[in-house]
Amino acid sequence: MSDIEIAHLETFGAAPVFVFCDHASNAMPASLNCLGLPEDILKTHIAYDIGAGAVAHGVAQRLEGTLFRCGFSRLVIDPNRALTTPDLIPAASDQIPIPGNQMLSEADRQARIDEFHIPYHDLLDQALDDMTASNGAPLVVSIHSFTNRLMGAKEDRPWSVGLLWREDEPSARGMINHLERETDWRIGDNEPYDARIFNYSIDRHVGPRSLSHLxxxxxxDLISDNDGVAQLADVLAAGVRKVAL
Known part of the structure; x- marks a missing residue:
């Protein structure tokens, strides 16, 4: 059994809002010995989505909804990847080698799947089922963060916030419009990633349930301190209220 929490579930009220964060934590079980990485690397964006867990907490709290956060680092295994994808257990991330993920045996790979990936998605399924049973169909909000500059890039990414969408374009468009009205930020439309290509956790749990989602x-760099987190949580929660509730 792992010595870290697979997922954390917290309820702030009865509002039909379910906020989840796949990459909230950089925690690893002691048995993996930090995957051979120095501790300072585990504090960077390759191990988790910096600030995303705190923003997800702030949004769920402000909307009096439910929060679901992953408890382990995506370097252990990425919960937002299908089991067939090459970077499910990354051998390198943003050009940084991950020694403990290289030359894994099939048994070691399957052990990671069995211990982390499968139970995480079972818990996410159960949490959504429970909320639907008690509150009706919730609005689902998935929160991620992205590094402002990838290794080797010549300049920063220009977007402050991006909305990724495939099935629920109206909710995404509504939030994009809200952010463009209320801020001077550049807003990404399926940038810096494109949900029409992949958005595994949403595609697995939310699309099949036909739930509205963002x-x-x-x-x-916008959420690297408490003030930034609070500002983003305020702006995003206000947007959710306007466009989707």
Whole structure:
């Protein structure tokens, strides 16, 4: 059994809003010995979405909804990847080698799936089922963050916030319009990632349930401290109220 929490569930009220964060934590079980990485690397964007868990908490709290956060680092195994994807257990991330993920045996790979990926998605399924049973169909908000500059890039990414969408374009358009009205930020439309290509957790749990949803990406330099987190949580919660509730 792992010595870290697979997922954390917290309820702030009865509002039909379910906020989740796949990459909230950089925690690893002691048995993995930090995957051979120095501790300072585990504090960077390759191990988790910096600030995303705190923003997700703030949005759920402000909307009096439910929060679901992953408890382990995506370097252990990425919960937002299908089991067939090459970067499910990344051998390198943003050009940084991950020693403990290289030359894994099939048994070691399957152990990671069995111990982390499968139970995480079972818990996410159960949480959504429970909320639907008690509150009706919730609005689902998925929160991620992205590094302002990838290794080797010549300049920063220009977007402050991005909305990723495939099935629920109206909710995404509404939030994009809200952010463009209320801020001077550049807002990404399926940038810096494109949900029409992949958005595994949403595609697995939310699309099949036909739930309204938003996938929000926030640039990490905007949420690197408590003031930034509070500002983003305020702006995003206000947007959710206007466009989707």
């Amino acid at each position: 996938t929000i990406e926030v640039r990490q």
